Amino acid sequence: MSAVMAGRRLPTLRRTVTHPAVWSVPAMALLVFVAMPFNDGFYSFWVNYDAQGDAQQYELLHTTRIFRYTSGVLCGQALALLAGAALAVRNTQARALVVAVPLAVLLAGVAVAVAYPLARAREGIFFTTGALDDPVLVRVLLSEVAAYPLYAAAGVGLGTLLGARLRRSATRWPLVLLFLLGWFAATLTGLLQDDRFDAPSGLLWVVPPIAAGTAVALAGLSTDVWAVPPVAVGDWGRGAGVALLVSAAAYALGLNLFARWARRRALARTDRLPPDH
Numbered sequence: 001m002s003a004v005m006a007g008r009r010l011p012t013l014r015r016t017v018t019h020p021a022v023w024s025v026p027a028m029a030l031l032v033f034v035a036m037p038f039n040d041g042f043y044s045f046w047v048n049y050d051a052q053g054d055a056q057q058y059e060l061l062h063t064t065r066i067f068r069y070t071s072g073v074l075c076g077q078a079l080a081l082l083a084g085a086a087l088a089v090r091n092t093q094a095r096a097l098v099v100a101v102p103l104a105v106l107l108a109g110v111a112v113a114v115a116y117p118l119a120r121a122r123e124g125i126f127f128t129t130g131a132l133d134d135p136v137l138v139r140v141l142l143s144e145v146a147a148y149p150l151y152a153a154a155g156v157g158l159g160t161l162l163g164a165r166l167r168r169s170a171t172r173w174p175l176v177l178l179f180l181l182g183w184f185a186a187t188l189t190g191l192l193q194d195d196r197f198d199a200p201s202g203l204l205w206v207v208p209p210i211a212a213g214t215a216v217a218l219a220g221l222s223t224d225v226w227a228v229p230p231v232a233v234g235d236w237g238r239g240a241g242v243a244l245l246v247s248a249a250a251y252a253l254g255l256n257l258f259a260r261w262a263r264r265r266a267l268a269r270t271d272r273l274p275p276d277h
Contacts, residue, residue, distance in 0.1 A: 019090070020083040021103055028079055028107045032072030032114040039067035040122065046192060047221065055223070055230040061126050063220030066140065068119035069131050070216050073144045074191075076111045077212060078183045080104040080148045082176070084155025089166045093259060096156045104152035108145035136236050140219040143241035144212060150248035151208075157255025161262060183209050190214035190240070194221050197240065204243035211247060215240035 043051075043063045051060040083103060087096040120131065131137055165171040189199070190213020197204065197214050204211040215237035222234025 020086040021099065024079055024083040024103065024107060025110055028072070028076050028110045029114045031075040031079065032111055032118070035072040035075055036068065036115070036118050039071045040064065042067050042191070043220075047194065053225075055225040059220065059223060059225050065119070065123065065127065065131065065134070066137055066216060066220040068122055069115055069137055070141055070144060071115045071119065073108075073111050073115070073141070074187050074209070074212055074216065076107055077144070077147055077151050077209070078180065080107050080151040081155035081158070082179075083107070084152035085159030085162070085166065086155075088156045088159025089163055093156060093160045093256065093263070096159070097153060097256070100152040100156050101149045104148040108148040112141070112145060136219050140215050140237050140241060143215060143237075143244060147208070147212065147244055147248045150245070150252045153252035154248065154255050157252065157257075157259045160259035161255065186210045187213040191217045193217045204240055205247050208244055208247045208251065211240045211244035215244055 043060050047063070048056060048060065051057050080100075080103075084096065084100040087100050087103075090096070091099070116131070123131075159166060162175065165175060186207050186209035190210040193199070193214045194217070197218070199210075204214060217237070218234045218240060219237040222232055222236045223230050224233045
């Protein structure tokens with residue numbers, strides 16, 4: 001009897017453990033920890049390994065501060081989308097949306113809550129005001145976390161469209177890997193923008209990860225420190241932040257509407273099939 005009960009509990013336990021609401025939250029916290037060293041050394045590795053003079057030193061400190069407090073936030077956006085897609089595989093589209101949006105808000109809260117003490121512990125005595133008193137940091141952080149529910153909703157639409165492929169392991173993991181590689185390349189493209197967005201501006205409105213990375217990068221790198229005296233040449237990530245939210249909202253709405261239309265079309269085709277004799 002105990003063996004039978006144990007056999008019945010295993011599928012239930014597995015379904016519980018693999019639920020996106022269970023694995024995504026600790027995954028979000030882990031992503032913040034893993035991303036912090038990368039964010040900590042981003043400026044020195046990618047921008048200027050030998051900052052000299054007051055202007056460059058200030059840019060180093062300010063940019064590093066921005067990156068520290070947004071540690072894991074960009075990774076969390078991809079996680080929110082994947083969680084939304086996973087929910088769509090397990091539930092109807094409407095139910096998945098109901099769960100995905102608040103889950104994404106929770107993930108955003110976890111990202112900020114974990115990153116804040118880690119970043120604060122790394123700050124020296126240079127800044128005389130708290131991080132939350134920095135309007136540039138607060139604005140970019142709000143725009144990034146505001147995209148979480150939009151990404152989750154987009155994930156639901158995408159998961160509904162790819163439902164059959166995501167249920168099969170043979171196609172699910174290659175799709176996830178391909179998605180993550182593309183996401184990483186797009187995000188890094190945004191993060192490597194310096195002073196201003198030098199790529200075609202349309203990319204900001206078409207590829208949300210590029211906009212997300214650009215918003216973070218330009219929040220700290222909108223000054224030409226090589227000019228004498230240094231001059232502001234960027235918008236501190238405002239435009240990229242707006243593009244991120246608009247494009248993410250467009251994908252969320254478009255993918256869900258398209259998924260709903262595709263499902264209705266599939267049902268209509270099924271209804272038109274002749275009955276079996």
